[in-house]
Amino acid sequence: MAGGKETPRQKMIGMMYLFLTAMLALNVSKEVLHSFVLVNDSLSATVDNFTEKNKSIYNDFEKQASMNEEKVGKWRDLANQVKAKSNEINEYIKELKVEVVQAADGEDAPAITEDGDIIAEKIEAKDNLDVGGEVMVVKGRGPVLKEKIIEFREFLLENTDPSHTFIRKSINKNLNTDDPPAEEGAQVSWTSHHFSHMPLAAVLTMLTKTQSDIRNAEADILRYFYGQISAQDFKFNDLEPVVLPTKSNYVLKGTEYEAEVFIAAQDTTQKPSIYIGEYQQDENGRYSMVGSYDSLEIKNGRGIYQVRANTRGDKEWGGLIAMRAPDGSIQQFPFEAQYKVEVPTAIISASANRVFYYGVPNPLEVSVPGLRKDQLKPTATNARIVSHRGGLAVKPSKKGGKIKVSLYADIDNQRKFIGSSTFSVKQIPPPTPVLQPINVKFGDIAKGELGFADRVDAKLEGFIMEDIKYKVISFTVSTTDEGFTVDEEINGDRFNQAVTQMIQKASRNQKITFEDIKAEGPDGIKELSPMVFTIK
Template identity: 30%
Template sequence: VITEVMIGPEPATPKEGEFTARDLRTRLEAFRDKLKQAAGNNEVLIASIDQTFSFPDEKEAGDTGPKTSWESKNFYHVPLAAGVTILSKLQGDIRNMENETVNHLLGSVEQKSFKFNTLTPIVKPLSSYVTVGGKYQADIFMGAYDNQNPPEVYICGPGATIDTLKKEIVGEAIKLPMDGAMAKLEQGAARAGLNTVRGIIKFKPVGGEAETRIFETVYEVAQPNLVVSPSKMNVFYRGVDNPVTISVSGFSDKDIQPSVSNGSLSKGGEGWVVRPGKDRECIVTATVTNPDGSKKTMQGNPFRVKNVPNPTPYFAGKSVDDETIKKAELTASQGVIAKMVDFEFDLRFEVVEFKVTMIVSGTPIEKYTKGPALSGEMKEMFQKAKPGQKVYIEGIKAKGPDGTIRSLGSLSFKVV
């Protein structure tokens, strides 16, 4: 039966097809090649595989004819019991070599494995600061370490770098103190902004070779600020640069994008500059970027919008509160100026016109001029002034930084 199924009538040319001896040999050779591929560089295992799955064509002793194929030698005119024994031996060979190859693969994996005896949960948040309406996000996983075999942890000192090829610190390496198998890092927050810590971890597993890993972490130092909001003085003035500082607790400046209604907003100095428009209110708001990249618009702060108040006119250093002027002060004066008194902004108003009136021999004499300076006729009139006479400076107008013309009223003095 075995001869008919596996070889056929001609032993010199065994038949081919499924379940034949030729098919069995082809499958065994393919299996042998896969085992050798899995064995990698293990020469001992490869030699054992080749020896187990060797299918040579051989001659009988003293035979001068052609070689007998492995198929015919094992399955031509072989009793059924002997054929079953041969197949059982092949099954055993397959199982044995399969086990040896699997053991080799497991051994290769074990060479790169690490033995740990302690597990601890680790929570790694994207950010520990979350605003209302935002999301708290974190990676939660199980960490493992050997509490009997702690690693060594080093960080880069000032000016030091890491050679990523050699996995070593070039320059000053600072060894961190250990608490069991965990290193303790403590650094002073000397300056605001982003700070980067780079270092290496050295670990030598029991019975294995030392391993080195590079790590890097970034943290941000924020400048502590006291925020005071004057609820009755939240005012922007038209026509001038209104400096503001815009911040959102828990977010760095790079993650804050401010905006303003009824006006323009631009960078200026160490903060922002608002120039309001014509409406009576501005609302300053900001959109922040969360650690996960999502955006959130914060509630805005309203500001009233007002025109810059009128300046106070001065003549010879005297204002509306003064009633008298000396003849020497009158003749030495060069003109009229406009000054902002007790105002938050250093603004300049330019006087564009005014007139001077004096009563001479009962007749009012008026002189009008453009600009802030006295005209020649005005100076000549002042030279003739006598004690007791009244000098009126009227119709004073000044141009502000916003381009508007303001009427500043009048001044009057008695010459003494």
């Protein structure tokens, strides 16, 4: 007959288990959070790159305006308004970054520099899931940011010709603030979708991505404005080659990078020739292609460049755009562009760290930065993935062994493997029996107190899934009466008249034992440890 009290060795094993599972969760969390730090740093570099390129375009506006104020002044003034609005939003986002980091790490957070910038690697509470929602949702910073983005987007659209669908499409996509599609009838706001229940590292990355989108839209509209200076008199002005990504500069491995290559001040009576490859410039300033090269198909005056992203890293490409000048000569205009290919990171997590429990649905969270939930398709070996409380859960089909959860994503009408994680399968530990309603498990007890008990309950104490219930279906009560052992078998969880009389007749120092206790739960029937009481 097993005792109801844990030995020191059992307690030590239990503590070691908790320690090791906590360390395992910490290791996984660090890998995921480090991925967010890398993405944030990459996006920050993109923001800096856009900022420097935009400065060069603003300088070009000033230079052109100094030579012809009447022709250029309108576009220079619009560009300056764009600069003011873009800087205002970026400064606000910079303040939000400081606020969320201070909310997690304190006013003197080491991640905040003297200039108010954030060093993501130095954030201490990268895994904090609360500050994003507290600052952006509860304090209302998210709706304010959304309103600023909407105002900026509408200003850009108001100053672009409706016929320029490519620039308008790019602006709408980069500055989209629509609420995500409702899932199972539940509508989530743009703010909650991007910032609630997300680790601080992910919140910071999303804010940096928003800065990148703002600077990207700023760059698009500046190129558009600059092209309009000479849009009506192409034969008399310089041409500006433009490379405009139709999707994004941030590309996942296995997808396609796509860009439009065209002349901003376009002559609709002729179409350009666009060559992709290496080129050179001679001593007279004339350009020509070098070695083998490709040419692009021209549609509506634009060349569409497509290449599959099969390897990760920074990619560079370029070439020459050839146009016939008014004098009949062919002029060559060089262009260069860059994009980055990253491998998508699969985030697969369970509520119980790296463990699934047999007999119950185990909540499962899957995500891939940059992809929507409806694009993700998880599968599992030795288990079924089922819908559970508005999300997903894993139900193991065996009482032990391993379960491999693989994550796929629908990208460009193709299902692609993203990553996988392996989990152990364990059985739910047996619950602890307890007498109710007095809530006593064992030990010395007054007969009057024991007389108030009327049933045996089973409690699953300290288990990660608090909603799992067990019900006692049978037990045996035994004691001694004038030297003889008396047993009473009970079906169900409640005392009968014989058990009540047994307690009433008990004398001082007499032991009453509840044993052979069986309880039924979601994973079947378990035998529980006995309870021994001594009458005081």
